Amino acid sequence: MRTLPWLKYLLAFVITALIFGTAIVANNFFNAKRIEQLRSIEEGISIDILSLETQFELLQEQSCASIFENPILSSQLDTLANKLSFAEARLGADNEEVLRLKQHYSLLEIKDLLLMQKVSDKCSVEPIFLLYFYSNEEGTCTDCTRQGYVLTELAKQYPQLRTYSFDYNLDLSAVKTLISLQGVPDDLPALVINDELYSGFKSIEEIQEILPELEERATSTATSTDEQ
8 A cells, every 4th residue: 555645745744843843952952051151150250340349459468479470360361251252152142141241251351451550550560451352243344353363372472461352342331431442443453552552453473563572571581480
């Protein structure tokens, strides 16, 4: 007895629907897990932000040497930046949870910047601050990815360089205020290096020319290490 044609089509439809349904359920499950991880990270960030004022007070009791050998938020920022990049790649830069995490991250960066500026005044030193403004919006910043790679490599070569990255289009008043104070245009990527603004892509060599003291400080650090 031959199987009716419509029964074959029905079976094929059911099997296809099951495959797609399983894929959708699995995708939703893993996305939910990732969002749960992000929320856990956010809770930790909130605690960090609330504790910053106490850290400012503790600075008065610390020596300048210990402050610069153990930057207060640097390790937290590096860990969070890696998790944020992973979340953006998995969930998309426009994901609501990713955007909230990026807002927390940006606040921590600004807090760390302000903190290290206070430390600079307290300890009479001149660290090199580099602020990087980029955009994730399609077609608005073709060189932002390349600029990010350059700054990552630069940070490896010069640990004394303090780099902070900000999404130009992030809906966060603190970032908008920073953009306004620094006079950053929408010609991205843009760099603010020790309060001087530079628009457009900059290579490692160009940044080294802007800040020749990078090489001087790197050489000085290496010499000090060899002598110990």
